[in-house]
Amino acid sequence: MSQLNETITRALRERAGDLLAAGTVDAFVGFTTGTVPMVMRPLVARTPEEARQFVWNSFCVLNPANFLPELVQTLSGEGQVRVGVVATGCWSRNMVVQIQENRLRREQIHIVGIASRGMVLPRRVRALFAGREITRVEEKEHELVVSGPGFSETVSRWSVVRDNCRTCSHPNPVLFDEMLTSHSTRNPVADRFDQIEEIERMTPEERYQWFQGEVATCIRCYACRNACPLCYCPTCFVDESRPQWVGKSLDPVDVSLFHILRAYHCAGRCTDCGACEAACPMGIRMRLFTRKLEKDVLALFGTEAGMDPGQPQPLATYGLDDPQDFMLRG
Amino acid sequence: MTSSSWPRWRRPCHKNCVDETLSFEPKIIAFLCTWCSYAGADLAGISRLQYPPSIRIIKVPCSGRISANLILDAIRSGADGVLVSGCHPGDCHYQSGNYHARRRFVLLKNLLEFVGLESDRLHFTWISASEGEQFAAVVREVTDRVRGLGPATRFVKHLPDGSGK
Numbered sequence: 001m002s003q004l005n006e007t008i009t010r011a012l013r014e015r016a017g018d019l020l021a022a023g024t025v026d027a028f029v030g031f032t033t034g035t036v037p038m039v040m041r042p043l044v045a046r047t048p049e050e051a052r053q054f055v056w057n058s059f060c061v062l063n064p065a066n067f068l069p070e071l072v073q074t075l076s077g078e079g080q081v082r083v084g085v086v087a088t089g090c091w092s093r094n095m096v097v098q099i100q101e102n103r104l105r106r107e108q109i110h111i112v113g114i115a116s117r118g119m120v121l122p123r124r125v126r127a128l129f130a131g132r133e134i135t136r137v138e139e140k141e142h143e144l145v146v147s148g149p150g151f152s153e154t155v156s157r158w159s160v161v162r163d164n165c166r167t168c169s170h171p172n173p174v175l176f177d178e179m180l181t182s183h184s185t186r187n188p189v190a191d192r193f194d195q196i197e198e199i200e201r202m203t204p205e206e207r208y209q210w211f212q213g214e215v216a217t218c219i220r221c222y223a224c225r226n227a228c229p230l231c232y233c234p235t236c237f238v239d240e241s242r243p244q245w246v247g248k249s250l251d252p253v254d255v256s257l258f259h260i261l262r263a264y265h266c267a268g269r270c271t272d273c274g275a276c277e278a279a280c281p282m283g284i285r286m287r288l289f290t291r292k293l294e295k296d297v298l299a300l301f302g303t304e305a306g307m308d309p310g311q312p313q314p315l316a317t318y319g320l321d322d323p324q325d326f327m328l329r330g
Numbered sequence: 331m332t333s334s335s336w337p338r339w340r341r342p343c344h345k346n347c348v349d350e351t352l353s354f355e356p357k358i359i360a361f362l363c364t365w366c367s368y369a370g371a372d373l374a375g376i377s378r379l380q381y382p383p384s385i386r387i388i389k390v391p392c393s394g395r396i397s398a399n400l401i402l403d404a405i406r407s408g409a410d411g412v413l414v415s416g417c418h419p420g421d422c423h424y425q426s427g428n429y430h431a432r433r434r435f436v437l438l439k440n441l442l443e444f445v446g447l448e449s450d451r452l453h454f455t456w457i458s459a460s461e462g463e464q465f466a467a468v469v470r471e472v473t474d475r476v477r478g479l480g481p482a483t484r485f486v487k488h489l490p491d492g493s494g495k
Contacts, residue, residue, distance in 0.1 A: 199444065208446025208484055237399060245399045253487040257402055260445060264398050267437050292444045296437055315437075318429035320419065326436050328455040328468055 001057065002141045008056040008114060011180045015112055016084060017048035025084035025110050026075055029064045030054040037137045038122035044071065056086070057139050058120040058157065061278040065094035065229040069103040083109055086180075088116035090164075090273035092173035093306030094229040097269050100306075100313055103232070113176030115184035118158070118165030119274070120144070123283060125160050129153075164274035164287060167192040174307055193295045195288065211256065217282040218255045220248070224286055225262060227279035230269050237261060263289035268297045268314035271306050356410035356476040360385045360469075361400065363393045363428075366417035366458045373462030381466040382473040385413065392416065394427025398438050401452070406487045411451050411476035413468070418456040428456070447484055450475040 001009070016028040027044050032053045034041040040059045045051040064085050075081040087095060092111060098104040126134065129146060138145040143154045169192060171184040199207060222238065225231045237245050238258055246261065247254035263286065270290040277287050298304055300323050301314045362368040368389050374381065390396055393416025404412050414435065416428040435454045443449050453472050457465050 204443065204446055204448055206446075207444065211445040243403070245403060247487065251487060253406055253485055256445070256485055257406060260441065261398060261402065264438060264441055267434075267441075289441070289445070292441060293437055296440050300436060301433070315430070315433055318426060318433055320429070322429070322432050323436060324419075324432055326439050326454065327432075328453050328471065 002139050004117075004141065005057045005139060008180055009054065012054045012056055012086065012112070012114075013052050015178070015180065016045060016051035016054055019084050019110065020045065020051055021048045024082065026081045027071070028054075028084035029068065029071065030086050031056065031060045031062075037134055038120070038125060042067070056114065058117070058144075058161075059122065059137075059139075061119050061121070061162070061275065062227065063091055063094060063229050063273045063275040065091050065098060065273075066227065066275065068095065068109065068229075069098055069232070072104060072108050081108065085109055085111055086114055087111045087173050087176065088114055089168065089170035089172050089174065090116075090271045092175045093170065093271040094273060096175050096306035096309045097230065097271070097313070099309040100311075100316075106309065111173060111176040111178075113173035113179040113181075115173075115179075115181045116165065116168065116171040117184070117186075118161040118168065118171075119278075120157065120160050121162045121278060125155065128155060128160070162274050162278065163195075163285075164272045164277070167194075168272075169304075170271075175309065193291065196292050196295050199288065199292075212252060214288070215255050215259050215284060215286075216252070218250075218259070218284055219282060220250060220255065220258065221281065223279040223281060224276035224284075227275040228266070229273070229275070230266050231262075237265075259284075259286060259289060262286070263293060266290050267293040268301075268303070269305050270294055354477055354480060355382070356384050356473060356481070357408070358385045358411040358413055358469075358472060358476060359404040359409040360387045360413040360415065361390050361393075361396050362387055362457075363395075363416040363423075364389050364391055365423040366421060366456075367393075367415035367465070369459035370415075370457040370461045370465040373459065374465045375462075377462050379462055379466040381469040384411075384473045384476070385469055392422065392424050392427035393431040394422075394424065396431065398434070401438065402485070405447070405451070405482065405485050408482060408486050410479070410482045411453070411472060413453045413455070413472050415455045415457045415465075415468070418458055421458060448479050450479055451482065 012030060016030060019025045020028055027046050028051055029044055031040040032043040032055050038059045042062055042064060043053055068085060072081060072083050099106055125146060133148045134146055135148045142157050144157055145154050167189050169188040171186050246257045272291060272294060274287060277285060297314050303314045362371055371387060393414060396414055401412050416431055419428060422428045439452055442452060455468050
């Protein structure tokens with residue numbers, strides 16, 4: 001384990017243990033190692049002993065904000081609760097969104113912030129070792145040591161970091177009770193919407209072909225929806241049958257509409273945490289659709305999702321002079 | 331695509347027409363808010379104003395009521411164009427429905443264009459109850475633009491027998 005991760009892991013175990021022992025929090029949400037290399041498992045610790053299992057590394061791609069409100073609700077059966085949780089920049093912004101949407105109350109969570117260095121996409125690592133079984137991945141400061149039967153190779157960590165982490169503009173938590181690390185001084189990338197602008201420059205026909213190709217492999221498993229902290233409707237539009245907005249088949253139109261509507265429902269709320277892409281078994285880059293909306297919301301309304309729990313969300317409010325050049329003049 | 335392979339309701343309007351592009355009468359779904367735009371359409375009718383018979387009006391309580399689901403469902407079902415119209419800013423019967431709608435529509439229109447829908451298939455406008463003239467003009471313009479694109483092909487769901495939805 002790298003020096004940095006070891007320091008964070010030690011501090012995390014200690015802080016979580018202290019908070020649980022002191023009764024400041026009733027449970028603490030973090031990650032621990034799973035049974036498969038590069039796949040981390042969320043862990044809810046109820047005692048300081050359990051908190052000793054917490055681990056922090058570059059493979060914590062699941063967004064804990066996803067199940068936080070449900071966890072709080074479940075534990076609330078026992079009276080007032082407060083749940084501790086680790087959070088990087090995007091996760092903390094998702095918690096802000098949860099607070100804005102009245103899914104959580106600020107006092108119900110105790111956020112232990114960690115400045116993100118960017119998370120690794122295991123798919124990228126596996127692609128580098130196609131056909132070979134990876135049994136162990138050890139993270140060093142700037143590289144990963146990947147080993148399996150008969151091989152042990154080193155790959156650069158940054159080369160396998162997720163796309164959303166490369167263009168991250170908020171590696172530091174925006175909402176936290178305490179920080180485990182110092183604030184990241186990573187400079188935000190200037191060209192964070194480069195990929196989107198490239199697509200916008202294409203002709204409509206090219207864009208249509210690109211989109212159809214992008215979603216062609218979708219198997220409609222809804223892993224993207226389930227991993228997303230924004231998707232919590234009791235009945236999702238894909239499950240509605242009266243009326244049925246989207247067919248359940250693999251018809252290209254149904255698949256397209258699913259991805260369009262899923263992205264659209266995240267407008268002004270998506271923090272680009274990348275949980276959807278990390279969860280997708282087919283490697284579909286659905287972040288491109290949510291990022292288009294993120295870019296438009298920033299350009300048209302000047303706001304970013306989850307930055308201030310006291311502010312309304314861009315689509316829950318309006319401006320008297322919002323842009324309307326797109327409208328037909330009667 | 332020959333005219334005979336189109337669903338019956340999308341075939342060219344005149345049987346003897348030679349040029350299919352000229353004869354193509356698009357089907358446009360118009361979502362009109364009941365307080366302003368629908369009344370505007372009513373006024374156009376009462377005033378005997380001429381506009382193309384291409385639109386099918388669906389009356390909704392407010393432009394803020396129109397979700398992306400409704401618009402996409404119209405497209406999926408084979409509408410060649412969609413028009414959404416509400417009260418002018420400041421005139422909403424529910425104070426702010428059209429303001430909220432304006433924010434949603436701009437994002438939806440941009441997103442649909444981003445994934446390849448032709449920009450002229452989807453139109454938004456504000457029409458008041460006294461603007462019968464403008465309503466007829468908007469329908470003419472939308473019909474012209476949609477006619478220029480020809481029958482909708484993208485995001486239209488076809489059943490295995492080749493028919494529309």
